[in-house]
Amino acid sequence: IQDMAAYEKGLAHTKRHLKESDKVLEVGCGTGSTALLLAGNVSHITASDISANMIEIAKGKAHDEGVENVQFIRSTLFDTVGQDASGGTSGMSSDADLEAGSFDVILALNFLHLVEDLPGALGKIHGLLKPGGVFISKSACMVGHSKRIALLRFVFPLLRLLGVVPYVRFMSIAQMDAYVADADFEILETGEYPRSSRYIVARKN
Numbered sequence: 001i002q003d004m005a006a007y008e009k010g011l012a013h014t015k016r017h018l019k020e021s022d023k024v025l026e027v028g029c030g031t032g033s034t035a036l037l038l039a040g041n042v043s044h045i046t047a048s049d050i051s052a053n054m055i056e057i058a059k060g061k062a063h064d065e066g067v068e069n070v071q072f073i074r075s076t077l078f079d080t081v082g083q084d085a086s087g088g089t090s091g092m093s094s095d096a097d098l099e100a101g102s103f104d105v106i107l108a109l110n111f112l113h114l115v116e117d118l119p120g121a122l123g124k125i126h127g128l129l130k131p132g133g134v135f136i137s138k139s140a141c142m143v144g145h146s147k148r149i150a151l152l153r154f155v156f157p158l159l160r161l162l163g164v165v166p167y168v169r170f171m172s173i174a175q176m177d178a179y180v181a182d183a184d185f186e187i188l189e190t191g192e193y194p195r196s197s198r199y200i201v202a203r204k205n
Contacts, residue, residue, distance in 0.1 A: 006194035010138055011037060013191065014107070017134050017201055018042050022104040025128060027077045028111030032058025032070070039070045042105070046098070048075040077115070077124050100127045105134045110197075112176075113140040113169045122183035129204045135185055141198040143172040173198045 001007045015038065018024070022042040026035050029047035031054050039045055047070055049055055058072040075098070106125050115121045125135055142152075152170075159165045171179075176198045180187060185202035193199050 003194040006197070010109075010191070010193035010199050013189070013193070013199065013201070014038065014136055015041050017136060017189075018105060023102070024105045024107065025098070025103045026107040026109070027125075028108060028114070029058060029072065030054050032061050032072055034107070034109060035070050035072075036061055036065060036067050038107075039067050043069065045070045046073060046103075047071065048073050048077075050074065050076050077121055098128065101130050103128050103133060104130055105136065108135070108137040108139075110138055110140070112137055113171070114166060115169070116167050118169060118179055119183065122179060122185075126183055126185065126204055131204065133204045134188075135180075135202045135204065136200070137180070137202075138193065138197055138199045139171075139176055140168075140196065141171055141173045141176050142196050143170050143175070176200070 011034070018038065018041040020041070020043060024038070024042050024045040026045060026047040027049075029035050029049045030051075032047055035045045035047040035058070047058065049058070049072075052074050055072045055074045062068075062070055062072065106129055108121075108125065112118060112121060129135060156165055156168055156170070173192075177187060177190070177200070180200055180202050184205045186205055187200060187202045189199075189201040191199040
């Protein structure tokens with residue numbers, strides 16, 4: 001975390017939208033730090049990431065901290081059921097855990113700008129939420145912030161062809177807001193924590 005003050009501000013805003021009864025899904029959870037910090041504010045969190053190594057680290061953190069209401073699974077957003085780090089089934093109590101309409105809140109923090117099919121991802125998130133469910137995201141929106149970013153926009157595709165960097169979507173704040181609205185969400189709150197990182201709280205219509 002390069003800007004701890006901005007991270008903590010976003011975390012505080014997120015907590016305001018959580019209830020003790022909420023069942024939460026976090027996609028792209030990384031090593032699980034955010035899920036573990038939010039665990040005391042909700043009933044249960046299913047935290048997923050495509051990296052088996054990240055999930056193993058997250059499980060170790062949960063064990064060390066004695067957190068029992070966060071379940072870490074290896075999964076992509078487009079999977080119906082996650083896998084554990086060994087490649088087997090996730091060990092979830094029910095395969096319905098990632099079924100349509102099964103979550104009160106979905107978190108996608110520092111994740112969506114790395115997704116190639118952003119409309120598809122937002123559609124999947126919409127489907128996984130319960131009616132009236134809340135979607136909270138924070139995405140890099142670098143377009144319009146500096147000339148250096150404009151240069152990177154052209155350099156990154158070349159670096160990706162060489163296998164140096166992953167896919168990164170270069171977009172503006174207005175474009176990110178439009179993607180969320182077009183996915184049939186009502187935007188309730190926005191912010192920048194930090195600058196060039198768009199924070200959005202939206203409700204499923």
